[in-house]
Amino acid sequence: MTDASVPQNLAPPPAEVEDVELYHAHSWITKYVFCQDAKVIAIQYAGTAITVGILALVLSWVIRLQLAFPGAIPFIDANVYYQSVTMHGMIMVVYMLTAIFLGGFGNYLIPLMVGARDMVFPYVNMLSYWVYLIATLVLVSSYFVPGGPTGAGWTLYPPQSILTGTPGYDYGIILMLVSLILFIVGFTMGGLNYVVTVLQARTRGMTLMRLPLTVWGIFAAAVMALLAFPGLFVACVMLLLDRILGTSFFMPSLVELGERKDYVGGSPILFQHLFWFFGHPEVYIVALPAFGIVSDLISVHARKNIFGYRMMVWAIIAIGVLSMVVWGHHMYVSGMDPWFGFFFAVTTLAIAVPTALKVYNWVLTLWHADIHFTTPMLFALGFLVTFVNGGITGLYLGNVIVDVPLSATLFVVAHFHMVMGIAPVLVIFGAIYHWYPKITGRMMDERLGKIHFWITFLGAYAIFFPMHYLGVLGMPRRFYEMGDTAFVPASAATLNIVITIIALAVGFAQSIFFYNLFRSLKYGAPAGGNPWRAASLEWQTPETPPGHGNWGKHLPVVYRWPYAYSVPGAPEDFLPQDAPPLRGEHSP
Amino acid sequence: MTAEHVTTEPEMSEETLRSRMLGVVADWSSDQRSFKSASWGKAMMWIFLVSDTFVFSCFLISYMTVRMSTTVEWPHPSEIFALDIGGKKIPLILIAIMTFDLITSSGTMAMAVNFAYARERKKAAMLMLATAFFGAAFVGMQAFEWTKLIHEGVRPWGNPFGAAQFGSSFFMITGFHGFHVSIGVIFLLIVARAVWRGDYDVGRRGFFTSRKGRYEIVEIMGLYWHFVDLVWVFIFAFFYLW
Numbered sequence: 001m002t003d004a005s006v007p008q009n010l011a012p013p014p015a016e017v018e019d020v021e022l023y024h025a026h027s028w029i030t031k032y033v034f035c036q037d038a039k040v041i042a043i044q045y046a047g048t049a050i051t052v053g054i055l056a057l058v059l060s061w062v063i064r065l066q067l068a069f070p071g072a073i074p075f076i077d078a079n080v081y082y083q084s085v086t087m088h089g090m091i092m093v094v095y096m097l098t099a100i101f102l103g104g105f106g107n108y109l110i111p112l113m114v115g116a117r118d119m120v121f122p123y124v125n126m127l128s129y130w131v132y133l134i135a136t137l138v139l140v141s142s143y144f145v146p147g148g149p150t151g152a153g154w155t156l157y158p159p160q161s162i163l164t165g166t167p168g169y170d171y172g173i174i175l176m177l178v179s180l181i182l183f184i185v186g187f188t189m190g191g192l193n194y195v196v197t198v199l200q201a202r203t204r205g206m207t208l209m210r211l212p213l214t215v216w217g218i219f220a221a222a223v224m225a226l227l228a229f230p231g232l233f234v235a236c237v238m239l240l241l242d243r244i245l246g247t248s249f250f251m252p253s254l255v256e257l258g259e260r261k262d263y264v265g266g267s268p269i270l271f272q273h274l275f276w277f278f279g280h281p282e283v284y285i286v287a288l289p290a291f292g293i294v295s296d297l298i299s300v301h302a303r304k305n306i307f308g309y310r311m312m313v314w315a316i317i318a319i320g321v322l323s324m325v326v327w328g329h330h331m332y333v334s335g336m337d338p339w340f341g342f343f344f345a346v347t348t349l350a351i352a353v354p355t356a357l358k359v360y361n362w363v364l365t366l367w368h369a370d371i372h373f374t375t376p377m378l379f380a381l382g383f384l385v386t387f388v389n390g391g392i393t394g395l396y397l398g399n400v401i402v403d404v405p406l407s408a409t410l411f412v413v414a415h416f417h418m419v420m421g422i423a424p425v426l427v428i429f430g431a432i433y434h435w436y437p438k439i440t441g442r443m444m445d446e447r448l449g450k451i452h453f454w455i456t457f458l459g460a461y462a463i464f465f466p467m468h469y470l471g472v473l474g475m476p477r478r479f480y481e482m483g484d485t486a487f488v489p490a491s492a493a494t495l496n497i498v499i500t501i502i503a504l505a506v507g508f509a510q511s512i513f514f515y516n517l518f519r520s521l522k523y524g525a526p527a528g529g530n531p532w533r534a535a536s537l538e539w540q541t542p543e544t545p546p547g548h549g550n551w552g553k554h555l556p557v558v559y560r561w562p563y564a565y566s567v568p569g570a571p572e573d574f575l576p577q578d579a580p581p582l583r584g585e586h587s588p
Numbered sequence: 589m590t591a592e593h594v595t596t597e598p599e600m601s602e603e604t605l606r607s608r609m610l611g612v613v614a615d616w617s618s619d620q621r622s623f624k625s626a627s628w629g630k631a632m633m634w635i636f637l638v639s640d641t642f643v644f645s646c647f648l649i650s651y652m653t654v655r656m657s658t659t660v661e662w663p664h665p666s667e668i669f670a671l672d673i674g675g676k677k678i679p680l681i682l683i684a685i686m687t688f689d690l691i692t693s694s695g696t697m698a699m700a701v702n703f704a705y706a707r708e709r710k711k712a713a714m715l716m717l718a719t720a721f722f723g724a725a726f727v728g729m730q731a732f733e734w735t736k737l738i739h740e741g742v743r744p745w746g747n748p749f750g751a752a753q754f755g756s757s758f759f760m761i762t763g764f765h766g767f768h769v770s771i772g773v774i775f776l777l778i779v780a781r782a783v784w785r786g787d788y789d790v791g792r793r794g795f796f797t798s799r800k801g802r803y804e805i806v807e808i809m810g811l812y813w814h815f816v817d818l819v820w821v822f823i824f825a826f827f828y829l830w
Contacts, residue, residue: 016620023798120628123797188639196632199622207619226635230642234650237760246745247756249654262745264752265658270650277646558619 036122045103068500082151089154112538115203131186205558217292231277302369375449379430390419411471442524459506663749693722
């Protein structure tokens with residue numbers, strides 16, 4: 001195709017940067033282990049994240065078993081229970097969700113979707129994974145030290161997190177903090193790569209407003225992570241000093257077991273501020289990539305362009321900005337000036353506006369669309385419903401007055417599991433079913449996929465819906481045993497048993513997914529280059545799976561946005577981003 | 589708007605301003621690169637520095653918080669940070685020298701960038717070595733100051749002069765900054781060696797990355813160095829002058 005055939009308004013601009021030279025692997029080790037190729041790094045990241053994720057899933061069974069059958073299982077004592085609660089939370093939020101969305105999907109999809117050969121600094125990108133791996137190993141190693149891992153709760157609030165009564169006082173808490181510091185260092189190396197690749201390494205014709213929303217979501221999340229993780233980094237360094245050197249940043253004067261500790265005059269609330277300055281944006285670091293991915297899944301499988309693309313982009317940015325100023329809503333019961341409570345409640349509820357906008361746009365994308373109920377689409381729709389449910393309970397918890405009675409109950413557990421547990425995990429499954437053909441060249445089994453979806457989706461509701469009710473009854477979260485509590489009726493215990501049985505079943509049912517995942521590697525139907533007939537750039541690679549350097553001899557040239565579905569006059573119902581423009585086409 | 593702008597473009601109207609704003613928007617919404625003049629390395633360093641700014645901000649805000657929330661009186665900086673010279677106590681003298689030293693190093697760094705782009709390799713390398721020397725001298729003086737305070741009984745967990753958090757935050761924040769300076773010195777030495785040998789002229793490949801370097805690395809190095817200096821100004825103001 002020559003440029004002469006291209007209408008003036010769609011002619012590709014000249015190349016601004018010369019093609020980069022890539023590191024070419026010479027040995028098996030540099031090709032598959034210490035590999036600089038973002039696609040291999042992505043699979044390493046995702047594999048590690050899923051592995052620790054399974055550990056965290058097993059830990060959730062420990063929690064559930066104790067809640068349903070208190071004291072019935074001999075090895076679950078109070079220490080094991082608190083350690084499980086802590087490790088389950090920390091692994092799921094940081095080491096699983098953050099790592100798989102940014103390290104996994106970010107690494108795989110960003111270079112392919114923006115039309116780059118690799119991340120801008122592949123060597124730094126490789127280091128990022130290895131530091132992350134060391135961080136997870138340090139974390140898991142706390143199971144093998146005297147005293148075991150810390151049982152401080154994933155929020156690690158001082159003073160109790162570093163007092164002797166907390167399990168894992170000796171080494172667990174130290175390993176946890178060191179591991180988090182390493183994670184942040186490793187993430188920073190990767191995060192810089194993701195941000196710079198999106199900003200500076202796009203191919204010709206790929207403007208910011210032609211990026212798939214997946215890239216927008218991951219990009220915004222990476223920027224937020226670079227700004228939010230410093231809060232956690234500083235909190236971890238200071239807590240580590242308090243624990244090891246006996247400084248008093250967070251530790252007030254206190255008496256423990258009749259003995260006065262050496263700490264004087266620190267501020268425990270300071271830790272909460274630093275922690276939640278990270279902790280709240282973290283919710284959206286997990287949610288924004290999910291928003292982006294789900295937009296693409298819905299658009300592809302409904303054969304329709306995403307509704308209100310620009311609004312979707314600005315909503316992502318607005319959510320990102322707002323989420324940096326709402327951290328105080330985690331601290332309503334910590335003792336806060338009412339005016340601050342007012343401020344944080346207003347900013348928190350304001351996030352509902354861009355988020356609702358996104359939900360409306362997803363629904364309007366589905367409106368009158370040619371919906372294909374493929375497995376990825378089912379998971380995307382499952383996300384939509386779950387996210388709305390979780391978001392609505394967020395309105396309760398965002399209001400100071402409603403939050404005060406509900407805080408520290410199972411209502412909170414139900415809320416955040418719906419909104420940032422189940423919802424993003426559904427997107428992860430959907431995304432794996434969706435991009436698996438590109439990654440391996442084979443399809444995953446649709447029938448098993450659908451069985452997996454219905455068990456996971458309905459199971460998740462069966463687990464977390466009743467928890468709202470338990471929370472409203474006043475059943476507290478994180479309690480090892482309820483004891484004799486007048487306000488909790490006996491029927492609550494029955495409900496807890498039901499929840500636990502379903503949780504075990506749904507957990508085991510995930511083996512269907514893993515069976516499908518590994519079986520399809522060999523026996524899956526050959527996928528071809530573009531099985532979903534998707535328009536975005538990653539499906540247009542010359543090879544499937546994409547080869548080293550992604551794009552053969554020449555980088556692709558982009559002529560339109562990634563949502564050109566059902567375009568009138570087009571030969572097929574989709575127009576790839578790099579297909580030459582049609583006569584008279586005016587595509588965004 | 590500066591007076592210079594007005595004299596060169598007297599007809600700068602709202603319309604022109606608007607078109608320039610649109611120019612910024614056009615750059616951002618164009619393809620390939622959002623920052624048209626920045627290479628990948630430079631963009632990455634800038635974004636890293638933004639992130640690092642947040643780290644230092646969190647440290648300094650935490651320091652201010654503990655300083656305000658502690659019930660014990662804070663040690664008086666002009667007495668704590670005074671040196672006995674010839675029988676006289678001179679307040680803040682060491683810190684004045686350290687600050688002067690670090691700001692001088694920014695000057696030599698800027699000159700090194702200039703000579704590196706002019707391909708005057710020896711001059712650029714020598715200036716980078718001078719920068720590294722000033723940096724190392726700074727870390728040395730910091731070590732001296734730490735030793736002095738430790739001899740006087742200041743510890744991370746307490747000190748005889750007042751609030752325990754003084755020692756904690758002082759050692760933590762100056763230590764973290766000194767760590768940045770030390771890393772900078774190491775990188776300066778590595779880059780100075782490469783410039784001296786002419787690695788960037790012959791296209792020698794990096795040991796780890798196996799990529800060819802460019803003289804731009806001197807400027808990227810300089811960005812980091814100036815940032816570390818700038819952070820020092822804040823640490824200086826908040827620790828020694830407050």
